[in-house]
Amino acid sequence: MAAPVVEVQNVSKQYHRDKVEIRVLSNLSLSIPEGGFVALMGPSGSGKTTLLNLIAGIDRPDSGQVIVAGTAVHSLGESQLAKWRTRHIGFIFQFYNLLPVLTAYGNVELPLLLTKLSSKERREHVETALNLVGLGDRMKHYPRQLSGGQEQRVAIARAIVTDPTVIVADEPTGDLDKQSATEILDLLGRLNTEFGKTIVMVTHDPRAAERAKVVRHLDKGELN
Amino acid sequence: MSLFLTYGLRNLFVRKLTTTMTVLGMGLVVFVFAAVLMLAHGLEETLVDTGSPDNAIVVRAAASAETVSIMSRDQAGVARTQPEVALKADGTPVATNELIVMVNLDKRKNGDAGNVIIRGTTPDIFVLRSGIKLTAGRMFTPGTSEIIAGKRAAENFKGCALGEHISSAMRDWNVVGVFDAGGTGFDSELWGDVEQIQQVFKRPIYSSVTLRLKDAAQFDALKKRLEADPRMTVDVKRERQFYTEQSQATATFIRVIGLLVSIIFAVGAVIGAMITMYASVSNRTVEIGTLRAIGFSRTRILGVFLIESVWLSILGWVVGVIAASAMSLVTVSTTNWDTFAELAFSFALSPRILIGSLVFSVVMGLVGGFLPAVRASRARIVESLREAA
Ligand SMILES: Nc1ncnc2c1ncn2[C@@H]1O[C@H](COP(=O)(O)OP(=O)(O)OP(=O)(O)O)[C@@H](O)[C@H]1O
């Protein structure tokens, strides 16, 4: 059994809305080994996105520890955390979140601008990533010139171009038709099996969950 | 160009209408700012070029302009016979004793009255100021009431064109020639025979003596000796410096008023830029969240939006400067407060004005973009990303 890449230990998170306290996560623990592929399921509002955000280092727990790729994420300062994310996390969103004024190439290059790579090295990385998602011939296309499935593949290329430790995907097929969804899931499956990427995916779709090695259900703040 | 720089520009092109409006607003302010500086600069250039580098002018001590200077015939005689003065082939000095009188004439355009300088001089003036050329007619004949007119005086005032005449001091003065002094202050003057003007205007004195130095380097020696001479009570100045000083009060006035107006306008343009940038920030909440998630720091987000705002101001600068440069075709005529005579000059662009207005514009962009950029950089990642749904 490989060492855990993601270690969530006794994490609690709550929100306050008009003096009402909403407990989203209570004393939750989760461990994902290197090369794992975990699907998080559960009813709407159960805290799936919140948990994913904690793992990805864009949110902080009220208590407990989040250790990802050997780093205690919750203890990093704002700017260290930003650097850490560039290095270790690849994001895939439900609505792709591509920048409309940049081409597919420009969008994929974006995270590399935060690294020390030369423009030639960046070009190689971007081309590799876009070829991997099957869009080597669409580099100069803008998001509005692509279908939803193609946009999501560009987003996946952007997520993997820095070769991150963990890929986090929040309902990556939630906005796609069946066929595009299948393509995206195939791609995530390949990233996991061929390239050994650790993936945490939130989904409502049982077919998507089937692709994962482990499915966890989140309900009332607890994991089952 | 780096993606960080072009990214802001691309986003501006997405919102064509708001961008155009904001750019036009900033362009207007840059136009006002640059045009005012061009006006002041044009005035200064006109007067600087009125002098030539190897000429010196002798005036009464502390006289800031020829119009308020008085020298006796004897003093003028001393000044022109100094050893530093260049000589003509016949051994006489290259110097003119000049008398300035002011006459009140009507403008062609609207009939308003304006003061015009009549310079009593001698034919040597064309030797001293070799850049000035007769373009029509002929030189005045000494001993007669003939005059020649600078081209702007001829254009702007009734009776000053070739073949016309003006009435002053109970005498008709016939314009027998027109000269071009290359846009300098002389173009706004009338020239006649100094002896005639002394008689007719009953002023048996001179205003100044202008003389050519054998060598421009001898100026200090001449100045020292003449100013120390007990008979003289004069100031000796380089001709260029003398005329430049005459532009200062008016040029400063134009600049101060112009800057005040520009700053008031700028407040409007800055608010416009701010509104545009706030709209840009709130339209792109998800984008900001995404960039932050990917690893862009707060400072970078701040930079992204500041750059975008600076692009707005650079586009505004381009528009404003293009409009302002069209102004260099325009000639204005106004009273020079240092001499109270009417002076015609053009808007003149210079590299300093280009750079100055660019700085002014970029500062507007930075000020207008600052608060929106701070808001963008402060946004919380998780909340920004939730806006997608
Ligand atoms: N900023 C916030 N302020 C207050 N409450 C919040 C905030 N963010 C999330 N919540 C609440 O926390 C709970 C969990 O939200 P979360 O987005 O993690 O759920 P989810 O499982 O991802 O739901 P969905 O399937 O609809 O995406 C919800 O009740 C939500 O309303």
Ligand SMILES: [Mg+2]
């Ligand atoms: Mg969610």
